[in-house]
Amino acid sequence: MIEWVKVEPNQVVVATEDRAWLHQLTAANSDDPFTEPMPDMVGSLATTRHLLDGVIAAAQRSVPRAAQRPALTTERWAWRLAGYYHTTHATPRLMAEAAGRFAALGKQELSDYAKSKVEDEGGHDQLALRDLAALGYDADRLVKELIPPTAAALVDHFTKLVRAENPAGCVGYAYALERLATTHDKTYLQQVEAALPPTVKATRCLRVHSGMSADAQHVEDALKITARQSAEDRCLVALATYETTRICCSSPAGGHITEAELQHRLSAFASRPMAAMKTAA
Numbered sequence: 151m152i153e154w155v156k157v158e159p160n161q162v163v164v165a166t167e168d169r170a171w172l173h174q175l176t177a178a179n180s181d182d183p184f185t186e187p188m189p190d191m192v193g194s195l196a197t198t199r200h201l202l203d204g205v206i207a208a209a210q211r212s213v214p215r216a217a218q219r220p221a222l223t224t225e226r227w228a229w230r231l232a233g234y235y236h237t238t239h240a241t242p243r244l245m246a247e248a249a250g251r252f253a254a255l256g257k258q259e260l261s262d263y264a265k266s267k268v269e270d271e272g273g274h275d276q277l278a279l280r281d282l283a284a285l286g287y288d289a290d291r292l293v294k295e296l297i298p299p300t301a302a303a304l305v306d307h308f309t310k311l312v313r314a315e316n317p318a319g320c321v322g323y324a325y326a327l328e329r330l331a332t333t334h335d336k337t338y339l340q341q342v343e344a345a346l347p348p349t350v351k352a353t354r355c356l357r358v359h360s361g362m363s364a365d366a367q368h369v370e371d372a373l374k375i376t377a378r379q380s381a382e383d384r385c386l387v388a389l390a391t392y393e394t395t396r397i398c399c400s401s402p403a404g405g406h407i408t409e410a411e412l413q414h415r416l417s418a419f420a421s422r423p424m425a426a427m428k429t430a431a
Contacts, residue, residue, distance in 0.1 A: 153197045153381075154188050155205065155388040158212070163204045163388070167196035170204025172211075190381040198377040198384065202325060205388045209395035219401075222345040225412045227352065228285050228292075233301035234355045235278035235293045237327070240305045241271040248312045248320045260318065260383075263375050267324060270368065274358060281352040283421075292419040299402035307397060311390055318383040322390030325372040327359075329391075330398055332369060334360035 154164040154173070162173040162184045173184050193201075220226055245267040252261035282289035304327075311319035339353060339360065346352055359365060376387045407415075 151194050151197050153193055153201045153384065154184050155201065155385045155392075156184075157205060157208055157389065157392045161208065163201060163208050163392075165197050165201035165204050167194060167200070170200040170207070172204070172208050188381045188385060193377040193379070193381075193384055195373060195377045199373050201384070201388055202322075202373065202376070202391050203329070205392045206326065206329060206395045209392045210399050213396060213399045214401075220406050220409070222341060223409065224285065224346055225409065225416050227342060227345055228282060228287060228416055229296075229298055229407065229412055231278045231281050231285075231352070231355060232293055232296050233298040234359070235275050235282075236297055236301040237304050237308075238271060238278060238355070238359075239275035239293075240308060241274075241324075242268045244308055244312045245271070245320070245324075248317050251312065251317050255316070257318075257383075259375060259378065260321065263321065263371070266371075270364070274355065277355040277358055281354050284350050284352040285346075286421055287416065287419045288421045292416070295419075296415065300397065300400075303397050303402075304394070307394060316383070316386060318379065318386040319390030321372055321376060322387035322392075323394045325369065325376070325387065326391045326394035326398070328365045328368045328372070330395065331359040331363075331365045332361040334362075336362065 152164065152166050154162050156162045156175075160175045162175060164171055164173045164184060175182060175185060245264045249261045249264035249268065252258070252264055279289040279293065282292055304323075308320065308323050311317060311323055334356065339356060339362070342353055342356060357363060376384055379387070
């Protein structure tokens with residue numbers, strides 16, 4: 151059993167039941183079987199797992215490492231929470247739309263999957279709002295006026311996948327976000343908590359989108375459903391996984407917002423002094 155998908159003009163991710171690897175296409179090798187699309191045969195859970203995780207690894211390798219991610223601060227966490235809000239807020243609405251489109255295409259299993267995501271993700275945007283409020287911000291006004299570029303790019307990408315002729319790629323979007331979320335372990339949670347004022351609890355949204363939550367099961371659900379789809383749909387899921395991962399791991403156009411600019415922009419939404427919170431026992 152073998153599956154593959156071309157993620158770049160000269161790169162193909164190949165997966166078997168044991169592993170995945172990045173295969174380089176060359177003009178000199180005209181007999182390379184991976185220049186052809188994957189044949190329409192049934193997948194397997196093992197090969198699909200390696201395919202999608204191989205795609206994520208390939209996407210992470212493809213992202214330039216020139217700009218280091220800024221150190222985590224209270225303000226930087228608030229910025230990330232604003233991003234969490236916008237991605238989680240979009241999910242129920244867009245997955246409901248996807249469910250209707252899948253049903254119209256006769257893809258009932260994918261329609262049911264999309265409906266389950268509406269239920270699973272409902273209300274998660276409120277967790278981000280509660281975390282922002284705990285940090286001393288007017289949360290509703292903040293998220294209305296601030297949309298971090300990465301979150302905006304993710305929602306735009308998600309929207310295009312849902313409204314494509316074949317919306318199967320939206321499964322790959324969900325898979326990528328939830329698979330990446332499972333890498334957030336207790337160590338990362340402790341790093342976030344260490345960056346926050348000592349009396350503030352602002353990790354509700356993180357805990358629900360981490361390796362300590364139901365996301366691990368959601369990843370398994372997406373894998374099982376993807377493995378049962380046609381080769382065309384599995385490739386669309388894989389390509390969406392690749393592009394979603396690239397967006398998540400890339401620096402925003404123009405670079406990360408500076409700490410000074412971040413503090414200036416967030417100060418307009420402070421409902422109580424941050425300095426007092428930081429020095430509270």
